[in-house]
Amino acid sequence: xxxxxxxxxxxxxxxxxxxxxxxxxxxxxxxxxxxxxxxxxxxxxxxxxxxxxxxxxxxxxxxxxxxx
Amino acid sequence: xxxxxxxxxxxxxxxxxxxxxxxxxxxxxxxxxxxxxxxxxxxxxxxxxxxxxxxxxxxxxxxxxxxxxxxxxxxxxxxxxxxxxxxxxxxxxxxxxxxxxxxxxxxxxxxxxxxxxxxxxxxxxxxxxxxxxxxxxxxxxxxxxxxxxxxxxxxxxxxxxxxxxxxxxxxxxxxxxxxxxxxxxxxxxxxxxxxxxxxxxxxxxxxxxxxxxxxxxxxxxxxxxxxxxxxxxxxxxxxxxxxxxxxxxxxxxxxxxxxxxxxxxxxxxxxxxxxxxxxxxxxxxxxxxxxxxxxxxxxxxxxxxxxxxxxxxxxxxxxxxxxxxxxxxxxxxxxxxxxxxxxxxxxxxxxxxxxxxxxxxxxxxxxxxxxxxxxxxxxxxxxxxxxxxxxxxxxxxxxxxxxxxxx
Numbered sequence: 421x422x423x424x425x426x427x428x429x430x431x432x433x434x435x436x437x438x439x440x441x442x443x444x445x446x447x448x449x450x451x452x453x454x455x456x457x458x459x460x461x462x463x464x465x466x467x468x469x470x471x472x473x474x475x476x477x478x479x480x481x482x483x484x485x486x487x488x
Numbered sequence: 489x490x491x492x493x494x495x496x497x498x499x500x501x502x503x504x505x506x507x508x509x510x511x512x513x514x515x516x517x518x519x520x521x522x523x524x525x526x527x528x529x530x531x532x533x534x535x536x537x538x539x540x541x542x543x544x545x546x547x548x549x550x551x552x553x554x555x556x557x558x559x560x561x562x563x564x565x566x567x568x569x570x571x572x573x574x575x576x577x578x579x580x581x582x583x584x585x586x587x588x589x590x591x592x593x594x595x596x597x598x599x600x601x602x603x604x605x606x607x608x609x610x611x612x613x614x615x616x617x618x619x620x621x622x623x624x625x626x627x628x629x630x631x632x633x634x635x636x637x638x639x640x641x642x643x644x645x646x647x648x649x650x651x652x653x654x655x656x657x658x659x660x661x662x663x664x665x666x667x668x669x670x671x672x673x674x675x676x677x678x679x680x681x682x683x684x685x686x687x688x689x690x691x692x693x694x695x696x697x698x699x700x701x702x703x704x705x706x707x708x709x710x711x712x713x714x715x716x717x718x719x720x721x722x723x724x725x726x727x728x729x730x731x732x733x734x735x736x737x738x739x740x741x742x743x744x745x746x747x748x749x750x751x752x753x754x755x756x757x758x759x760x761x762x763x764x765x766x767x768x769x770x771x772x773x774x775x776x777x778x779x780x781x782x783x784x785x786x787x788x789x790x791x792x793x794x795x796x797x798x799x800x801x802x803x804x805x806x807x808x809x810x811x812x813x814x815x816x817x818x819x820x821x822x823x824x825x826x827x828x829x830x831x832x833x834x835x836x837x838x839x840x841x842x843x844x845x846x847x848x849x850x851x852x853x854x855x856x857x858x859x860x861x862x863x864x865x866x867x868x869x870x871x872x873x874x875x876x877x878x879x880x881x882x883x884x885x886x887x888x889x890x891x892x893x894x895x
Binding site for chain 1: 595598599601602603604767771828829830831832833835837838839841845846
């Protein structure tokens with residue numbers, strides 16, 4: 421299994437901030453409270469479950485998780 | 489009082505929910521969940537001739553489609569009423585705004601409501617909760633809605649706006665006139681809006697002489713996209729929105745959560761034992777007892793989930809009904825406080841996502857934490873009666889509880 425990578429679609433994100441609360445290591449919020457992935461979105465080992473949790477809780481389905 | 493300011497007659501009781509639903513019917517007010525289940529089993533969208541014609545999407549998918557479709561559905565009217573008075577410009581931006589005006593109006597309000605900003609407010613909210621508990625804990629009982637849940641959001645938003653927390657009862661009175669009585673009584677609605685506008689206008693004038701560091705000043709200093717200050721009607725509209733939206737929504741969410749915990753000892757004991765569950769529990773309580781239903785006005789004919797939708801009618805955009813859709817939430821009718829996947833829509837979907845969602849979550853969390861710390865055991869008072877609000881924000885208005893273990 422390869423590494424996971426996350427990406428927040430900026431057109432879809434509405435700033436619910438569920439991802440930041442579930443996986444603060446993987447997401448950051450801007451001054452308006454909208455989310456984006458930390459760095460290039462590569463999920464460090466051990467945080468895979470948090471990445472999936474954030475994805476399955478985003479009300480706008482704005483988070484894409486891909487496997488490299 | 490003009491000729492149009494009428495108090496409308498009471499509605500006849502509903503006998504056919506599928507073709508003639510009414511969200512102000514006492515049965516809906518008391519317990520809407522089986523009604524939504526009945527309607528959802530028949531159609532993803534139902535219609536009533538009441539309220540001059542109104543649709544209700546019953547599934548998550550139908551609610552979502554409407555929430556995302558700002559072309560066919562306008563936010564210029566956000567409450568379903570018996571009449572359609574003239575649309576007021578800057579009624580309550582951005583909740584009453586459509587694109588393209590919506591985004592700049594909303595962006596002004598987002599920075600003061602980020603999770604980080606809410607962390608700074610949290611100590612004041614904890615103090616408010618404890619001040620309230622101090623007032624009734626010795627009695628061994630209280631009305632948890634009227635003495636506790638009701639005052640937490642109103643004091644918190646007053647603190648943020650920079651208006652006296654001691655005016656809370658006045659604000660609550662206006663909200664009752666606007667969101668409950670105003671559905672049928674135009675005069676009460678207008679009176680409350682006028683009083684609220686005059687109140688804020690006074691605070692704006694005071695800040696012109698002596699600037700302060702609060703949300704009213706933030707709005708007064710905000711610039712629109714052309715670099716000009718917002719006109720007074722916009723500032724006043726947004727202030728009305730913050731006060732209206734900031735109060736009985738979260739009051740209802742806290743009240744429903746305490747109602748659930750009062751009658752579900754297993755969940756209450758588990759939360760006391762495992763406080764780390766609070767974040768998922770709050771999300772689940774938000775899903776199961778979502779307080780807020782919004783409205784839209786149909787601007788152009790379209791179809792939703794195969795159902796034709798005609799222009800000129802209203803839509804009751806029920807996020808609570810979406811959150812009970814078993815196609816999206818397994819065991820949708822059960823409260824599962826450690827539910828992992830919970831893509832609930834309690835704060836709306838799409839561009840009108842509640843600007844105060846981070847505030848509401850913080851208030852709910854703090855209100856439940858402080859209550860459970862000091863009153864870990866409580867139950868409904870069998871001698872009392874729980875009553876629920878009428879209208880489109882749902883929550884207990886009377887919630888009599890007894891403290892301590894059952895004798």
